[in-house]
Amino acid sequence: MAIQTELHNKLAQRAPVINDFAFSVATKNGSGSQTSNNVLVMSLFRMGIPVNGKNLFPSNIKGLPTWYTIRASKEGYTARKEITEIVVAYNNDTAPEDVMNLPPGGVCITTDKIARIIRQRDDISYYVLPVTKLMRAATVPSAFRKLVENMTYVGAVAQLFDIPLDLIYQVLLDNFKGREKPARMNHDVIKLAYDWTAENIAKSDPYRFESMDGTQGKIMMTGNDAGALGAVFGGVNVVAWYPITPSTSFVDGIIGFRNLRQTDDGENTIAIVQAEDELAAAGIITGAGWAGARSLTSTSGPGISLMAEFAGLAYFAEIPTVFWNITRMGPSTGLPTRTSQGDLLFTHFLGHGDSRQICLLPGNLKEAFEFGWRSFDIAETLQTPVFVISDLDLGMNNWLSDPFDYPDEAMNRGKRLDETALRSFISEHGKWGRYMDVDGDGIPYRTVPGTPHPFAAYFARGTGHDEMATYSERSDDWIDNMQRLRLKMETARAMLPQPIIDAEREADIGIITFGTNDDAIREARDWLASEGIATNYLRVLALPLAASVSDFIDAHKSVFVIENNFDGQLTQLIRLEHPENISHVRPLALGDGLPMTPSWIYQNLKEQEG
């Protein structure tokens, strides 16, 4: 058809697009595509191209569709893009829709089998690989054949968009921890597809990678690994957990980094217990925190629900411990493999009665690492549980980051009295009681079991107690205790990590958010700025909310709270804590299970602002 040829010629003649486009790789879960995608991402990273890989995977071992999106951005934007220019359509179940989702001028890389069942569009480029034929030519043992089949698209992508083969081989070697045999096997398939593509496919798209220096000195890692590494540098002693997506790899991370804390004889300073359920995991860390160790669990929504009773106990008995909530989509079992910010309110108020929990809200790898160690200092200083609320997007995906800073503060064990300190406390104050507030900051002094002093012991309990930790049902004791706990929360408010505020500009619009929306917001703000719409920006790092949130709200005519949950939970919290003059505060809440995109923010903010 004349028109089609003309279009194709037009496509081919477009100005080159270098290091600024996105892929979506559609495969079936369990087909081994994780390795292929990882190889692509790490290769781009090593080419110096800022890159981000996000895995949109099903709750399934084998067979359901999975999409992996890879975005290269020379500007360093690493948020997910709604529309990807290129699709690798390797899943026959989703290929028809995957192809329709491409923008005009897009690229579809697919297999000869799938090519037969998808609708031909005349505004995109098709590159069709004879995968069965290629695999027949490969010298791969039949047991591995299905698993390495996905390497064919790696080879085609490398040829079409210019990724050096020797670099890919190095990445493969690293992926297989230096073992040459599997690296070689995969590389052979890649090479076959690479060569076949060179000989048989005429490139008709403008997309290309080119080495640059955008990742020099940077690292790539998952947020779960970053948090785990932080915990190891924070002195974690007792880890108890129960497997649950997407938090499992957090504990895998601690297991991986545990050797950093081993003695020369290989003895451990970190105990790791896989408990029988999340209830027990929470009980173990509560017991360990009470006895003076630094303890941690990592879980997600359904696990947090089960941990509610211990969270309430630890709050009320004032026991330091750390919970990581790698949030996935709820309510209930929800979407177990999809990201969400929907546990904010539940976690902050976890426990029945008037409980309120300290929450830290990392938005990137560096913060995941920092809160990994700092959470223990905060927990011990405030003598209360600390909840680090991450999410699946940060936890399980590979993120680009500057290297982490070594903790810049000495380890802080809080107001913990050893035998000598207890003796001086008693001589100064006449007595010691576990819940006496002698400093006026709501934070009492504690002892731990094993302290060789006749008055060191106290009785921890979730029941009503006076300042000597003795059981009490008296109303005045109850009120005194609750008032002290509130005072402690006020102390926390000023002590916790303060919001990151970018309010340099003269702007009517203020944006408030928390967590992993940061990348998308950064990009959306640049788009808005390019149209002359100035915005200021505040990202909350901790709950209870800092006082500066209220000042920020007052300083803007229009405030948007951008969050990845359905109900606008941070907005609700702001309304609760700052009820005055907030009619101009509106939520931009999404909660569709996917990492937020700049285009959604841009469109919705403009629409609402009118």
Next chain:
Amino acid sequence: MPPRVNQLGLKRAEYRGKPSTLCPGCGHDSISNQIISMAYELGLEQHNIIKVSGIGCSSKTPAYFLGGSHGFNALHGRMPSVVTGAMLANTDLACIAVSGDGDTGSIGMGQFKHVIRRNVPFVYIIENNGVYGLTKGQFSATADEGQFLKYYGTNHMPPIDLALEAVIAGCTFVARSFSGDAKQVQALLQAAVRHPGTAVLDIISPCVTFNNAETSTKSYPYGKDNEIPLHEIQILAPDYVQAQDEITVGDYAEGDIIDVEMHDGSFIRLKKLENDHDPRNRRQAIDVLEQSLREQIFSTGLIYYEEPRPTLAQTEELVETPLAQLRAKDLRPPKSALDSVMQSLMTG
């Protein structure tokens, strides 16, 4: 005459806790008394003991003994997980934990089984009265089948035997006793506290308010009339064994004595009574418990013993210093360690 003191120079009264708030005559108070005596007799240092419990009448009791020990009255059925964490945090501690039949046999069954599986070293006392006291007299899971209680009618479900559950779960020290048998409770406590593994003591401890009718197998009258001790028990400390050997064997013929050697070199000397039970035989232990359950025989004593497998802390290969006492230098790797991890994640 100066007051009697133990090897630490402490009076028995110094091992007491706060006054009990349980009903007068409660079996649980007798057990608290035996815990006090045990710690006093063995000269234990209170600051190295923790007391942990769940929720319920029995779980209140740690406030009533060993006032010099840290205590934790935790959550209903969750004592075992708290003990697991605390005993990992500080392996120098000894732990005496108290639970009840509701706390262990219903809401806490999972944690009960799993703490045994992990082999956390502690004394796990179940003060078993077959009834929920604090909520005014509901049946517990250990209540007799067919039993009648005033407010709740007839119990149609078979009882769970917690000693049997402990053996099946792999517990290496399982005993059953009766709170009215002070001497036996004392001997079992002294053995259990030496055991470097989970030691379960299922002690029938009558509820004088809700379940003390003669017809109940958890009542005082029933216990007094029907308890059949499997052995007479004597604990021989390591340095005590050889010298006292001749005397303590006394009139017993060879073969009527079983000396169960414990991990620390002490012995549990069991003098046979009417039966041939050897607690080192797992099959026999299960048979004794099943027969007792089936025929409502109130057999008490050391039911099962084996040399404990490694504790949880041992399988974790922890450093010798308790984790809770490690210093910052042991807890935070040097900057070079972080730099080298960072380097390994860079482009090369």
